[in-house]
Amino acid sequence: MRKIGIIMNGVTGRMGTNQHLGRSIAAIRQRGGLTLRDGSVVMPDPVLVGRNGAKLEELAKAWSVDRWSTDLDACLADPQNVIYFDAQSTLLRAASVRAALAAGKHVYCEKPLAGTLEDSLALAREAAKVGVKNGVVQDKLFLPGILKLKQVIASGFLGKVLSVRGEFGYWVFEGPMPPAQRPSWNYRKEDGGGIILDMFPHWQYVLENLFGRVTAVSCIGRTTIPERVDEVGKTYACTADDAAYATFEIEGGVVAHINSSWATRVNREDLLILQVDGTEGSAAVGLRECKVQSRVTTPKAVWNPDISNPIDFLAGWQTVPTTTTIDNAFKIQWEMFLRHVLEGAPFPHGFLEAAKGVQLAEVGLQSWAERRWVDVPALTAS
Structure with a gap:
């Protein structure tokens, strides 16, 4: 040894x-x-x-x-x-x-x-x-749920992928009671904080590795909680974004929309849920689990707000089984x-792949500041 x-x-x-x-x-x-x-x-x-x-x-x-x-x-x-x-x-x-x-x-x-x-x-x-x-x-590429989704995509189960919809986040307490579960610098722009810089690098590599390169972004951010209490009990002003709502265009025509927020309460099965819809089927994935619904098992939904919906939509999804041991x-x-x-x-x-994530965060911040779609150029180290 x-x-x-x-x-x-x-x-x-x-x-x-x-x-x-x-x-x-x-x-x-x-x-x-x-x-x-x-x-x-x-x-x-x-x-x-x-x-x-x-x-x-x-x-x-x-x-x-x-x-x-x-x-x-x-x-x-x-x-x-x-x-x-x-x-x-x-x-x-x-x-x-x-x-x-x-x-x-x-x-x-x-x-x-x-x-x-x-x-x-x-x-x-x-x-x-x-x-x-x-x-x-x-x-995130090595989470059990994402690995199962990758397997589903590779099998052709989804057919042509059309869109991705993501919800990420949870309520981060402002302090002092209960104390915040994230460090205070996350909420100060001058210290490198902000959910766009924190989470868009994740969305970049997840989207690119599963669906293709992101080519354009439309993003709006918010600083929803103006004040929080830091680790020593001192109140401070929040200067960084704690929520972001973004739409990503992906090469090949896929559209992805992901909401990211540290000021939302969870009413879903996991802190991160991605739903991927394709011509032949759909998948809904969390951190550990992945559920699918095929075209032939998709119920025929009819809009009628005058009666209780007769379809149990959640019951029509099947859980992808865990077939291997997946480590941390x-x-x-x-x-x-x-x-x-x-x-x-x-x-x-490597570092060039890491730079792509920072690029996407910068493009997201630019889109928010200029209130418009911004293209994402292909990136090289030169």
Whole structure:
């Protein structure tokens, strides 16, 4: 068994702690490491990095991690650390990733890659110039529900896909009681917050990988809650969007409409639901489940508001069975990136793909500001 040093920067946050440290790296360690194609085993050896030493020490003890540090430069200078991972807030990420690239580290990070398309493309070019492996989290592609939907599409069950309708979100409490379940910086534009920058990178890679490239966007955003209470009980003004309503044109004629909101109450089966309608059938997918209805089992609906509807529409859908064991989405992608670094295995979620997500967010913000449709140019690193 050999070790691979991984600098994990920003893991004191919710996603960094739960998904990347606990359910990914710690889970791989608890399982005994990652077995490679040649039969050898590699054990992730993380060093937790951040600004709060007390929190880092507490996390290290909780997850049986030997190393933690508040000195990023020293960690980058240590040759035993091969990979740099970043889960900091958006505006802090680009500078740290740039430092990791200068140190010759392979880099894997949360999305969005940077706060602007310009910075994202610059990082993609720099990574290519240095010649290191690079990647970004695109976890929604590995959710059980999305994997089942991909299988349904590949089978031809839907026929020609016509449209996609998505509902995402939940009520984020304003505080102080109950306390907010998202960090306060998410609601301050000056700190890189906003649901468009947060969620449009997800919609970009989901739509492109399932249906095709997004070619145009019409978007309107809102800051629906003007004030919230932060982590120390202080009231602050919300300057970033917390809701967005967008329509996406996709190459081939598919139209997708997705509502994203942190100010909505859930009256559906999951926090994210996508309905895909095609000529031969439809699919409705959540985070874990996927339901389908074929053309031949589609009921004949007739508009008549004068009587109770005689059709139980929900009963006409069939659940796609779970036929394989599906692991945690973040852990799956971590293992893919480790194999990419150690074995040269394919990893299609590099910095250029990450830049596409930031591009879509910028186009969405432009559409909102100018109150019009905006085209999305095909993106290259040059």
